[in-house]
Amino acid sequence: xxxxxxxxxxxxxxxxxxxxxxxxxxxxxxRMYWYRQxxxxxxxxIYYSFDVKDINKGEISDGYSVSRQAQAKFSLSLExxxxxxxxxxxxxxxxxxxxxxxFGEGSRLTVL
Amino acid sequence: xxxxxxxxxxxxxxEEAFLTINCTYTATGYPSLFWYVQYPGxxxxxxxxxxxxxxxxxxxxxxxxxxxxxxxxHLEKGSVQVSDSAVYFCALRAxxxxxxxxxxxxxxxxxxx
Numbered sequence: 001x002x003x004x005x006x007x008x009x010x011x012x013x014x015x016x017x018x019x020x021x022x023x024x025x026x027x028x029x030x031r032m033y034w035y036r037q038x039x040x041x042x043x044x045x046i047y048y049s050f051d052v053k054d055i056n057k058g059e060i061s062d063g064y065s066v067s068r069q070a071q072a073k074f075s076l077s078l079e080x081x082x083x084x085x086x087x088x089x090x091x092x093x094x095x096x097x098x099x100x101x102x103f104g105e106g107s108r109l110t111v112l
Numbered sequence: 113x114x115x116x117x118x119x120x121x122x123x124x125x126x127e128e129a130f131l132t133i134n135c136t137y138t139a140t141g142y143p144s145l146f147w148y149v150q151y152p153g154x155x156x157x158x159x160x161x162x163x164x165x166x167x168x169x170x171x172x173x174x175x176x177x178x179x180x181x182x183x184x185x186h187l188e189k190g191s192v193q194v195s196d197s198a199v200y201f202c203a204l205r206a207x208x209x210x211x212x213x214x215x216x217x218x219x220x221x222x223x224x225x
Contacts, residue, residue, distance in 0.1 A: 004155075033212070042201065042217035043156075058212070090155055099144050099163075099205040101213060103155030 003027045006091050006104035014112050019078040021107045023091030029102070030095060032074040034058075034066060037088040037106070046089075049074055081111040114139045114206050116216035121199075124222045125192055133187040133219045135176075135202035143204040145169075145178055145185040146213065150199040159187075159200070197223045 004025045013019055023032065034046040045058030047066040055066060063085060065077045078085055088108050092101040119134040137143065144163045148156040160169030165180035176187045185202060202216040 035215075040217060043215040045212055048212055092156075099146065099161070099211075099213065100158050101148075101156070103157065105153075105155045 002105065004091055004093055004102055004104040006089075006107045008107060009105065010108045012110045012112065013081055015080075015082055017081050017111075019081050019109065021076045021089055021091075021109070023074045023076070023104060025072050025091075025093045025102075027093055027095065027102060028071075029093040030071060031093060032068065033092040033094075033101065034064075034074070034076045035090045035092060036060065037090060043090065046076065078109075081109075083111045085109065086111045114143070114204060114214045116202050116204055116214055118200075118202050118216035118219050121218075121220040122222050123219060124224070127194055127223055127225055128191045129223075131187070131189040131192045131196075131221065133200055133202075133221070135185045135187065135216060137183050137185065137202075137204050139183075139204055139206050141207060142180075143206050145176070146203040146205070147174070147176055147185070147187050148201040148203060148215075150201065150218070152198070156201060192221070192223045194223045194225055197221055 007022050031050050033048040035043040044060050049068045067075050088106050091104040115138045117136050146161045147159040149159045150156045160171040162169040162178035168177045174189045176185050199218045199220045201218045203213045
């Protein structure tokens with residue numbers, strides 16, 4: 001099993017629908033992140049959490065919300081999806097002081 | 113603010129050719145620098161890193177040297193293989209401890225037999 005698991009892996013939805021992407025990890029890391037990948041734009045940070053009680057906005061948090069349900073779980077919600085939120089979403093974790101991020105395999109979201 | 117600039121791709125090479133992917137950064141202080149690789153259909157994984165000036169990170173035949181005087185961290189490989197075809201991301205962490213990574217836009221590498 002993967003250390004960082006994202007569900008669903010693929011999702012097609014319609015404009016205005018609420019969507020939740022879930023992430024769970026077995027690495028025991030305290031820090032978790034949500035990134036969005038778009039062609040030509042690289043990875044952009046949406047939200048991050050350094051601890052269960054800590055939530056921080058990234059550079060593109062508008063239209064998104066998150067919940068850190070436990071140290072191992074970090075979910076991303078789109079309250080009312082719009083087409084320009086069509087993208088590949090990655091969850092990542094980190095621990096210790098190496099700075100290394102460990103990524104899930106991604107969740108591809110299409111908003112029609 | 114912090115930023116990372118990579119050369120645009122795709123970079124197209126024949127097998128056994130020499131590879132350079134340029135990366136320059138803007139950051140205050142003494143950032144740590146990383147190269148991540150994303151193979152088709154997968155998440156990113158760490159390729160190599162360097163935490164201080166003049167450090168050389170290396171892995172799987174790839175190398176990159178942290179050059180503070182030119183604020184660069186160029187990725188090189190002497191002889192690429194078809195299996196190296198992937199997207200490569202340069203990234204920085206501005207300070208140690210609890211800080212986030214800033215990524216470049218990525219450079220796609222295509223290696224043909």
